[in-house]
Amino acid sequence: MTSADPESRTSKGPTIPTEKINKIAQGKRKSGRVWKESKKKNDLNHKMKTLKSSWQKKMGKKAKEQQTKLLQQEIRDNREREKQEKIERRKEQEQRRLENERKAEVVQVVKNASKLKKTKKRQLRKLEKRDV
Structure with a gap:
């Protein structure tokens, strides 16, 4: 009973050879075209050797793709970094320019408020009020 041979087992029905079991039974066609x-699957029967690729080729292709992706990411990072540096330089230049303008200004403190009342509106628009 413990042997692996299928024919040594006792069964109630008659034994069927494995060749007939593997064969799929085809019934009568519905259309009547006997x-x-x-049809057989074309892709399995007519596979060309050029379409098959070896494991080494696949791995080589995968490695190349990975290298190109890394290179592209590096280029993107460099562009982003350069862009940020450019923005920072522009901000620093603007601040330096404002500081230089403030240093070069001629400041005159108006102590008498009545003088402000006498000045024209056009001149008052040009004046800037600051806390020192």
Whole structure:
């Protein structure tokens, strides 16, 4: 009973050879065209050798793709970094320019408020009020 041979087992029904079991039974066609043969899968029967690739080729291709992706990411990072540096330089230049303007200004403190009342509106628009 413990042997792996399928024919040594006792069963109630008759034994069927494995060749017949593996063969798929085809019934009568619904259309009635009995002369037509059943189609086989083309991709399995007619696979070209050029379409198959070896494991080494696949791994080589994968490594190349990974290298190109890394290179692209590095280029993107460099562009982003340069852009940020440019923005920082522009901000620093603007601040330096404002500081230089403030240093070069001629400041005159108005102590008498009545003088402000006498000045024209056009001149008052040009004046800037600051806390020192």
